[in-house]
Amino acid sequence: MDTITSSHGLSKLRPQLPIDQADIDSLSPVLKEELERLKSIFYVSTRKLIEISEQFEKELQDGLDNYGSNISMNVTWVLGWPDGHECGNFLTTDLGGTNLRVCWIKLTERHGETNVIQQEYKLADDLKTGESDALFDFIATSLGDFIEKHKLGGTKDDPLKLGFTFSYPAHQDYIDHGKLVTWTKGLEIKGVEGEDAAGLLRQAMAKRDLPIHLVALINDTTGAMIASAYNDPETIVGAIFGTGCNGAYMENVGSIHKLRTDLPEETPMAINCEYGAFDNAHNVLPRTEYDIQIDEESPKPGEQAFEKMSAGLYLGEIYRLVVVDLYEKGLIFKDQDASKMRNPYILDTGFLSGIENDTSPGMADTKRAFIEKLGFEATPEQLIFSQKLAEYIAVRGARLCTCGIAAICRKKGIQSGHVAADGSVANKHPNFKRRWANAMGEVLGWPVDREEDPITITSAEDGSGIGAAVIAAMTLKREKEGQTAGIKAV
Structure with a gap:
């Protein structure tokens, strides 16, 4: 059983998601319809994951072949x-x-x-x-x-x-x-x-x-x-799933076509992918209006497209933008002071994790977190809605985080080993590794009835x-x- 400490200082054991279909059915028709819309725009299908991974592989290779490529492959x-x-x-x-x-x-x-x-x-x-x-x-x-x-x-x-x-x-x-x-x-x-x-x-x-x-x-x-x-000699890849996102792996020098060196072609060289910049051209990533807003209001518009959809720095901000949007449409938290809510990046990934994994009676912990962070007094209906929204955003982030690692494994023919992952998202969100592993199985075609995953996340040193x-x-x-x-x- 996993333990998590949320950003508002709550530590709890997390047996299972407390929200079920009956709770969702109890929402007002307007909120239920809005929740379905959000579920749809944040869902990433298996087919889409495979499409993203295939494009990822192409951009990884382009980075090995040329300087100045989208993914720099340093x-x-x-x-x-x-x-x-x-x-x-x-x-x-x-x-x-x-x-x-x-x-x-x-x-x-x-x-x-x-x-x-x-x-x-x-x-x-x-x-x-x-x-x-x-x-x-x-x-x-x-x-x-x-x-x-x-x-x-x-x-x-x-x-x-x-x-x-x-x-x-x-x-x-x-x-x-x-x-x-x-x-x-x-x-x-x-x-x-x-x-x-x-x-x-x-x-x-x-x-x-x-x-x-x-x-x-x-x-x-x-x-x-x-x-x-x-x-751990079974380490195959290094990964960051935290404030930012990135991957590193060993590549033969002979496959790094942009590099001029006298080293033997079979010499292994660590490559720092810097793949947070994947799909800056916006060809395959399923961006929502909220992702576009984050990009346009960031210090570097048009850069780090993948990172802005999957990394911990941005997940809480995506959540905040959704809440702001719904508030301005009069769908949620009506007639409450919105001054705190309008502060960019006031919410972090720990806040989302705390909401999603709240098993306290009546979701009292989440209710208190909303008061402390946003100054909102949430109703039971709004608490249910908020928890499902946090889940949708976190699930999408975990599934997207699969794509870069899957592309590296496909490219190198890696079939088993350990992905040494560092970062708050990987190591502090109790559902991340399970969601990531399920998506890896979808992309790489692992048997559904497998007894264990051939490629697993370990906590990086x-x-x-x-x-x-x-x-x-x-x-x-x-x-x-x-x-x-x-x-x-x-």
Whole structure:
């Protein structure tokens, strides 16, 4: 039985959905008709899933063949899987959409103890839309604070080794270099797009004379895959189902036609797909009027089409837009103060999950959440309606999240293994994995009466921390052995 903590602080056990057909039939004819409309527009059929996955496969290949493609399929210069014997002490930092995390990680042998010391630094709102200097000064200052606080030492001749997790689309000519293609996750910081994020951090650290050597720039999805493979050799793909969405997998260098390198064709290279940008041309994704509104009002209209329909950052906003629409049509929450409801992104995925999985008597938890978040006093009928709406949006998100992974598996002929998934949607919504697995079976044609799923989601190891440390260790080992492809000594 699953446990979930919702955004309004409620923890509960979730045996089954409390709303049944009798509850839906009890709705007024107007609300029942509207609920049917919403169910229809958010439903994604098996046939549509297969169509999306087939187009996904085409765009993945185009990204391997050409620079500037819709799905960028970024080379990472992470060559091969870890052998499980990577060891050493590493500093890591992860620039997320909300916080900066700094870690000190000690790697030991496979299945041995991994020691992690970590601290989070809040990313202020003004940094998210400010200038590049302010952002990288903040990162460098946080690193300096962490080093001093934990007395980590480091000298100019023997600096601390850093893995920098930069979870945004970046073009890498070397593993310690990465030009930002475009901001995602709602960030819009000036002076970074088109620039080397690793170089900007080096400059900021140099100003403070920090004894740090940046070894590798890492995407969190690649990091999640490598960190998981460090302990689980059945790992086949890394995935992010959280604030954003993404996938990473191993591709033979010979199949990356846009890459010019002397490496043997069979050399495995981790590919950071950046497939949140899938179908930016809007050819196959079943967008609703609410999806279109989210795109048009976003900092990057016309970009990250797939992410805006499936990632955690947007699911709560889709829900809010539906509620606003119905309120303005006079169908729900009439004569109540709508001021809170009009605040964009006031609702998160945890709010939706809390509503969908509410088993409290009379849905008291959901009623309280509506009061706290939106200032609405919901009637029993509105609570039923709201729970089904949350379910429709969550089901669509889970089913869409199948398509990218299914396309990778079809492309590579992968028939079994573990998808190492990180992110709040994958790991905190109790129904996500079941819905995802059912959709995978539909797309890949698994037997309906199967006893177990051949491809399953596992909770990813810490990609931005342990994964960054393992990749840094792999890079240093390659450098020591004279394997210099993709390594730029700075």
